[in-house]
Amino acid sequence: MPAQALATLNPETEEQDRRASVINELEEDESVDEVEHSTQRGAPNTGTTPANAAAQPDIGILPSGQTQPSAPDTPVAANVDLNDVVTAPESELLAMQLDTLPMPRPAQPLALLGSEVLPGTSARLAWSPGIQIPGLSQPTPVLAVNGIHAGPTLCLTGAVHGDELNGIEIVRRTIYDLNAEELSGRVIGVPIVNLPGFQQGSRYLPDRRDLNRHFPGSPDGSLADRIAHSLFENVIRHCDMLVDIHTGSLKRTNLPQLRADMNNPDVATFTQGFDRMAVVHSSGSPGMLRSAAVAAGIVAVTLEAGESHRIQEHQIEAGVNSLTSLMEKQGMTSRMFVWGDPEPVYYDSDWIRAQHGGILFSEVDLGAHVSEGEILGYVADPITNAQYPIRANSNGRVIGMAVDQVVMAGFAAYHIGTEAEIPAE
Template sequence: MLFERLKKPSPRILLIGLVIPWLSAPLLAETDSAKASKKSEVLIAELAEDESVEDVEQSAPLQTKGKDNKAPKPKAPQGGAGIDTPSAGSRKVAPNIDLKQVAPPPEAQVSAPADTDADAAESEVMATEAVAEPEPQPEIRKGKVFTLLDNDVMPGTSTRLAWTPGIQIAGLSQTTPVLVVNGINAGPTLCLTGAVHGDELNGIEIIRQTMYDLNPEKLSGRVVGVPIVNLPGFQQGSRYLPDRRDLNRHFPGSPNGSLADRIAHSLFENVIRKCDMLVDIHTGSLKRTNLPQLRADMNNPDVAEFTRGFDRMAVVHSSGSGGMLRTAAVEAGIRTVTLEAGESHRIQQHQISAGVNSLTSLMERQGMISRMFVWGDPEPVYYDSDWIRADHGGILFSEIELGANVSEGEILGYVSDPITNAQHPIRSTTDGRVIGMAVDQVVMAGFAAYHIGTEAEVLGE
């Protein structure tokens, strides 16, 4: 009997078995529908966020320019082999900052779109600021957007960008700050480069002080400054690159050459070709000091005219050597001079002040700034110069000072032999002015100790 009861299901059990599925079916359907709806909402939210980020990165610069929201065409790639150059679609509006403020180390531009909430929020703020900026008025805001290193620098703003050759040195990527001041009015582009030799410090401060004093609201044109080109050399206190090459003998560079070739190529293609004018700032080398002076090819009429804009700056004629930044830039149609001031491994305020004054006069002469500038007496042009070398080894003791006028046969200094006490005079071989000289030090026979410039008239005067 018990077996038969278990074998035959009770009517109550059958009824419950039928009712429970009937009641639970709508609940399960509702739950599945809710899950599907929730999943759909998440997908829609994620899609909207991705579209927002993409829109900011691609469209914000175009809105500022007053164009439609279509994605811009990609730029032709620049730079050497192994250098990642973002496309035009990844350009962003460079922030307007005070260059004198303390800033974190520069970061290279990343071409991939950001996918984090923080990056999206930051990009949206940037887009809002760009859209909210009033439309430029032709009669007031005549400047143009300046595109450099995949950033759009708006007229009337200053910013700090980052240049990297895209080459890792000992596993480390070197990123160098690039200062940009884009004037509110149209004008030429002046570029300033310093520390192409890493131990030459005066040029770094000349560029920084010059650019910190610029007001983009009163500037016509734009100024681009790269205070430290050879960052690895600067960090090591060395004139050369880590591969022991002189960077200033490898311009315009090559994308497939040595380390120096690749760095030179990256700088030249990504920055220098944007320039109308270039001043490459250096100091004396190997414990030598230079009178503030320009090195320029005075046989080039455009370059000769360009030198007249520098106040209180002597000019030394030099056609330049192959591989120099100045030579490569002139061959590319850019008016270029080398500015020499002081000695390496030192910060010399009087030399820095002379350089800043000279660059200020240049910008005034080019119509980029308008200031009450008092011009000094014009400095001579030296079409010829001679290096006077030591004939003996020993300790150098100079008898004259930098900038002194000397006569042929005049004693410039002595080389003293500390072993025998013999004194060996060094005499000038020509009349002229001391435009460069070695500081007192131990020298060997044949060491170039004094640079004597022979004065000549300026062409056309």
């Protein structure tokens, strides 16, 4: 070693000052990784031994090339048999972390419709609104899955309008795909709410009323009031979250979408759990199941998919996919769900109406992006051969439309949504 380097090791006081400086420097570092991978303060990071040997705190280099013993206060490492297999530090750390994770809380029995659904089990129950002739009464099936772990209760309703078939299949597939032993929380499904309407292929109840204008109902009102009250009190009030599934009406079809009151922060957050689902801002009308549920403190949205009187595979798949993502988002299931690109919220939406009677022929498809002034379709007079174009009144997307059919002046033909940001953003 050069004489200049050895000279720095000889004065005893300088050595003590240097060792104290190194100790102080290490005490200021809070990250072990930073201490291990950083060079000493003020030393160049050349990857080689610094020229100043004072950078070595515990080991001096002797002229003979041997190392001097460590200072007396340095702890001596314990003698171990390296052939013994020990737990790696990383495994020990992981085990400690797992021990600190909260354990899932066990579920409680679900009391519903006079029955008790035990944790980790599924059941087919029956709901009867008590409005039919007792001897001819036919109860409405209710499917319930009570998970093995505690969690929120999600309710799914289909066919509040009896001719909306897509919702029935969305509820069925979603419920029967669940495993109660892997579920946290509960899922309650009523595939066919309006059973009399379903059996008659009708949107309405036998008294020609729209059930979705009578919630939460009353026990001594009209037929629709009584059915709505019975469902709301016996099923809906058990929910923390509700998805009411519908389709378009009167020969109209809807792009898979949510109708939600985006002015309600809880509802707005809830909509973010549905994968690849456009959202249309709608505060809802009095008497709607969604509106009554939100008023009762239940987070609720309406899911629209397709058209009535039909089973449409693409629309059903979109609905099932969105509910699967919702349950994972709510911590009810864990399926390594792969999320798609988020859909925009369509705050402003408007129906464009036909100004003439005739036969409607569309030039655009459901979901198409259109520009203001673009021709969406024509109304043709079958007698005079006159053709009247229907044009978009704004830039947007076709989120709903009428199927080709005979229309009269004033008929709502195309539902255009104008893109907007989520309120929280």
